[in-house]
Amino acid sequence: MQTESTLRTLSHNDKEISNFLNELGDINLESSHYLLLAAGPNRSAKKSFLSRVEKNRGKLKEMSLREIITQDEQEAYKNIDQLFDYIGETEKNLLFRHGDILAGEYTAFSYSTVRYATPQGKYFLNKIRNSETFIVIDMNDKDSTDKTLLRYAQAVVLFDEADSFFGKLKQITLNNHTFTNKRPALPTK
Secondary structure (H helix, E strand, C coil): CCCHHHCEEEECCCCCHHHHHHHHCCCCCCCCCEEEEEECCCHHHHHHHHHHHHHHHCCCEEEEHHHCCCCCHHHHHHHHHHHHHHHCCCCCEEEEECHHHHHCCCCCCCCCCCCCCCHHHHHHHHHHHCCCCEEEEEECCHHHCCHHHHHHCCEEEECCCCCCHHHHHCCCCECCECCCCCCCCCCCC
């Protein structure tokens, strides 16, 4: 299992991102997995990054975790089992949208300072472990990356909002509420 100390954390605009993208093409997935977390609200930067990932890894099969992870644990387990039976040997590069759902979206404490993995999220991550697949999980809130998710991930690429005028408009609050979590930030290098 991957540990936090070997987790690679980059920003989408780091100078070394091109080297990182080139390295993705050389990953050997035999008896293992590669989990890349794309975390943050900057959608245009993510779109550009993901197209560069596809250039190096091949086409990403896109799926929504909202259709797989449900509040009912047994239903979620069934959906996850069906998903991994479906992808089997045919799909080797996956992109899961709405990854924030893995970080306790169904708990009453979604804005707590400590985020815990849900049973559904843990089950999903355990299925990933020996899947021999390259997986990108897209998360809108970079603080949704809990410790369990980070243990399974090999890399996190952060997509902070742009510094432009329009990027700042997206950061508008309502009654002093930003609608993002106020948990501690991700560990850096």
